[in-house]
Amino acid sequence: MTVSPDRPVATPHGGDRVAASLQAHGVRCLYTLCGGHISPILAAAKARGIRIVDVRDEATAVFAADASARLTGIPGVAAVTAGPGITNTITALKNAQLAQSPVVLIGGAAPTALQGRGALQDIDQRPLVAPHVKRFIKVRRVRELGPAVDEAFALALDGVPGPVFIECPIDVLYDEALIRGWYADAAGKGSTLPDRALRWYLNRHAERMFAGSHGPIAPQVRAVALPQASDGSVQAARAALAKAERPLMVIGSQAVVRAADAQRVAEAVARLGVPVYLSGMARGLLGRQHPLQMRHQRRHALREADCVLLAGVPCDFRLDYGKHVRRSATLIAANRSAKDARLNRRPDVTAIGDAGDFLQRLSADARPAAGWTAWADQLRQRDAEREREIDAQAARRGEHVNPVALFRTLEQVAGDHAVLVADGGDVVATASYVMRPRGPLTWLDPGAFGTLGVGGGFALGVATSRPDAEVWIVYGDGACGYSLVEFDSFVRHGLPVIAIVGNDAGWTQIAREQVKMLHDDVGTVLARSAYHDVAAAFGAEGIEVRTLAELPAALARARAVAAGGKPVLVNVWLDPTEFREGSISM
Known part of the structure; x- marks a missing residue:
């Protein structure tokens, strides 16, 4: 029927x-x-x-x-x-x-x-x-x-x-x-x-x-009111920024929870003229090369800033529980959650409401101060120095593939419509330093919970919501084990996802500090497993890369396979690295 x-x-x-x-x-x-x-x-x-x-x-x-x-x-x-x-x-x-x-x-x-x-x-x-x-x-x-x-x-x-x-x-x-x-x-x-x-x-x-179930079906779509910060908080934030000599913004996922408004939020950030760090789902909000976006040394910048605006970002472990912001700075917190806005640090200006809407209202008639240019130039110079350091680390050669070189290469190869799904520890954290999301809502990571295993599901959600996107999963080899079976789902549903597995044969984020502090690698050692063969067994294409020389052709092949409608997994053997030495979080 x-x-x-x-x-x-x-x-x-x-x-x-x-x-x-x-x-x-x-x-x-x-x-x-x-x-x-x-x-x-x-x-x-x-x-x-x-x-x-x-x-x-x-x-x-x-x-x-x-x-x-x-x-x-x-x-x-x-x-x-x-x-x-x-x-x-x-x-x-x-x-x-x-x-x-x-x-x-x-x-x-x-x-x-x-x-x-x-x-x-x-x-x-x-x-x-x-x-x-x-x-x-x-x-x-x-x-x-x-x-x-x-x-x-x-x-x-x-x-x-x-x-x-x-x-x-x-x-x-x-x-x-x-x-x-x-x-x-x-x-x-x-x-x-x-x-x-x-x-x-x-x-x-x-x-x-x-009883009562025989009448017509009549769904009722309810309008949901946008939670808006008070006009007073917007005015107070505008006044605080006007007095600032070294203002800084940190924008997080909650600022783009209204996906349809993402571009308007990006335009508001540009109008404000304040240097900004982007995190979570806000990564990519300003595109790949916007001059206001800073990528490195956020901790130092926060300690130097005299006015800090947190838009949809709580002072949790990612901001060292608020200690990254110096006590003498004016702190503005825009957040839908009153609890998150005041978490670990009481703001000078509290704006309870949608962070994206707050930024748009704050940017009305915005006039960036002339003095901010030197401050932004200082931050950009520091970023450029860090980029040169990353280039030097990417140039180091070993037996297999330098993880930094892997993501420098992927950054060059991935298309303009790429959406990046991050699932892993050490490998993904390295990717977050190197990769530049292409636009608003083009980077997905688990968020504050730090959950491993999101990769297969997130990629399915992206591929079905944005069928024209080029979907990449960046897997650590540990995280890959959680959702590798979903290559069966990718194949059955015709979803041409590209997965990159950074295969360093270990739970490296844990091993790095565990071995140093406890002198034991117990529970952190994996094998150089043939993940590409598993994907191929499900009907996808599997590619193995053991040297840097093989990488560009392998990534080009992966894009071509995906463009033809078939999912693909690239299993990249990685060399050890000290890129993220001392990066344990708690």
Whole structure:
């Protein structure tokens, strides 16, 4: 039977209500690992023209939804089965929560009448999930399904964005006749008083569960108000900048949570004329070569600045808990979260609201001070000196490939529409020093949680949200092990992702400090595994690189393969490096 995209399947069921709301909210892809508890949602979503992207690990589905949300500004949606399907998502959920990414996770559950009685995959899911989401929504009746989705989308975007969970028991998703048949079979045909009582109870339960579910499906897309900082805080920040001789901005992911506004935020930053460091999803906001963007020696710059604006950035470990900003400096914090704005350091100006909107309002009639030019030149000179040092480190030759030279080469080879997904420790941190994201929303890393294993899911989210992008995963060989199996998903769904595995046969970020401090490499040693052969076994192309001389041709070959529609993995053997000596974080 052929079903038009805007009509439900012939026999309506609860899954239709979920799918109708997803469609109304602009969802184009649903990320999932199949399970009988959620099958009606998948079938109904497919019937409505929503692309079903099934993966090999439930965490991957949530990572993909997370990446989609970051790039589109529309909450990303994943659906997983009950019990272990949900427990497998916890790390990805927590990562989305700490990255403030709007994700809607739909999870199956045991039948409402059998919960707590030992049904298949029946556990109390609320205590496991609730700490990691903004709201745990438990559906008990069919008519609640659509409103639950509508509420979840509004909650995910409201205030500080984050994940929301909807629990959908299996018996609210399948059609009424089928469920009543299941209940009739469960009740049996016995004539004893307990048998009759059970039949009465199950019939009564079904009546309540399906009550009000026969009317039309009418999704309600709720408008979510933009949280705006007060006019007073904008004026106070403008006055503080006007007095500053050495102002500095640090802009983070929260400033671009409204993806459609990213270009306007970039224009606002340019108008302000303040030197800026970009982090998280804000990397690439100003393109590759903007003169206001600084890349190196951020700690020194913060200590020298007399006015620091943190836009969507908390004073956590990445800013040494606020100690990078000197006490005599005027600190301005623009953040949707009052807690994050005041974390570890009380600002002189607190602007509670959307950081991107704050920057746009702050830049109105902006007049950069003439004295800032010398300050910016000083920072640029320091950047140039650091770039020369990196060039010198990249020039060092060894038996295999210098990690710095790897990313210097990749920086030259990757296309203008490249989106970079970072998944790893030492290798990815090196890439972040060297690579220059091409434009707004073209760099994805896990965020504050530092989660390994995001690569496969993030790449899926990027490739399905931006089908014209050239998608690169930069893997450490340790991180690669988490999602290497998703090359099967890339192949099945025709997603031409390019993965670079920096293969140094170890968990190098840990080993570097562990060996120095404890004189033992226990648990940090890996093999020079043939990751390219694993990718090839899934139907992708695998390329191995053991020397620097082989690298340019291998990367050119990878781009050509991906341009032809096939995913590819380049397994690059790396030499040891001291590039990030002494970089342990805690």
